[in-house]
Amino acid sequence: MSDPIVHARDLRKRYGNREVVSGVDLDVRAGELFALLGPNGAGKTTIVEILTGFRCRSGGDVRVLGADPQTAGTVWRERVGVVLQESQPDPGLSVRECLSLYAGYYRAPRRPAEIAELVGLADSLEAGTGQLSGGQRRRLDIGLALIGRPELLFLDEPTTGFDPKARREAWDMIDGLRRLGTTIVLTTHAMDEAERLADRIAVIVDGAVVAQGTPATIGGRDHHAHEITFTLPTGRRVSMRSAQPLADVRALADWALGRGIDLPDLEVRRPALEDVYLALAGSPTTTDSQEA
Numbered sequence: 001m002s003d004p005i006v007h008a009r010d011l012r013k014r015y016g017n018r019e020v021v022s023g024v025d026l027d028v029r030a031g032e033l034f035a036l037l038g039p040n041g042a043g044k045t046t047i048v049e050i051l052t053g054f055r056c057r058s059g060g061d062v063r064v065l066g067a068d069p070q071t072a073g074t075v076w077r078e079r080v081g082v083v084l085q086e087s088q089p090d091p092g093l094s095v096r097e098c099l100s101l102y103a104g105y106y107r108a109p110r111r112p113a114e115i116a117e118l119v120g121l122a123d124s125l126e127a128g129t130g131q132l133s134g135g136q137r138r139r140l141d142i143g144l145a146l147i148g149r150p151e152l153l154f155l156d157e158p159t160t161g162f163d164p165k166a167r168r169e170a171w172d173m174i175d176g177l178r179r180l181g182t183t184i185v186l187t188t189h190a191m192d193e194a195e196r197l198a199d200r201i202a203v204i205v206d207g208a209v210v211a212q213g214t215p216a217t218i219g220g221r222d223h224h225a226h227e228i229t230f231t232l233p234t235g236r237r238v239s240m241r242s243a244q245p246l247a248d249v250r251a252l253a254d255w256a257l258g259r260g261i262d263l264p265d266l267e268v269r270r271p272a273l274e275d276v277y278l279a280l281a282g283s284p285t286t287t288d289s290q291e292a
Helices: 044-051 075-080 097-103 112-121 134-146 164-179 193-199 216-225 245-258 275-279
Strands: 006-015 018-028 031-039 060-066 080-083 150-157 183-188 200-205 210-212 226-231 236-240 265-271
Touching: 006 044, 018 044, 018 210, 031 044, 044 060, 044 183, 044 216, 075 226, 080 134, 097 134, 097 200, 112 134, 112 164, 134 150, 134 164, 134 236, 134 245, 164 193, 183 193, 193 275, 200 245, 210 216, 210 275, 216 245, 236 245
Parallel strands: 031 183, 031 200, 080 150, 150 183
Antiparallel strands: 006 018, 006 060, 200 210, 226 236, 226 265
16 A cells, blocks of 8 residues: 555644644545544644644644645645635635636646636626625635645635535535546535545544544444434334344344334434534534634
């Protein structure tokens, strides 16, 4: 297996006596979408800022695309795209002009029209950036990060504040970027977003990684008992936990058929990612405030 393109060991960040990132270990492999999942204020943004060279770490070893982000030069920066939580494109420029301006910073940029097509702004190239909706603005942010053909893309809370339709459209776009081979590190506090997009997840709580794994296995999710629920003809709702759901459902079906009972609302449910997350992190905040 090739070396990870993002590698962090014992990563730490302190402000005076306050440690906001506490001994984080991470490995991100080429071509995957890796999600940092945690409540606002957990330290996700600080980790991203360190990995992208925008903030100096207090301790630990970090290598991104084979270099230390703290000392890496211009050539390295062209290989990394970053979409931060907040941005402010020049409102006096059109989408085309904004993309063209950023293209001038790179040696071999993508064409503005190509980027606009990629992020779903092909019909808005002549629109002023100040006229864009929130979802369109976020698409432009991602387009600006992609124009230099980065190998690695960091997306920090890319859908915060989006309505459900805009979120789904953004997810489809991010999925498309991954299919093109772009490695993506995504921060989010939304469990459905992490489950929908991520190949692997690290749950961050109070600046520390408390669990890592795939959406299906993180926190032992694949080994947790399933829940079987059904309603008896008397109207009583029954819920039971099962470590062997197939065998138990078969036994339940045999029992019901033997008595001429129908169980039309029989449901088998494995623990949701939300259940695992709450066990790992406690009740997540739902605010959209900027984190440390």
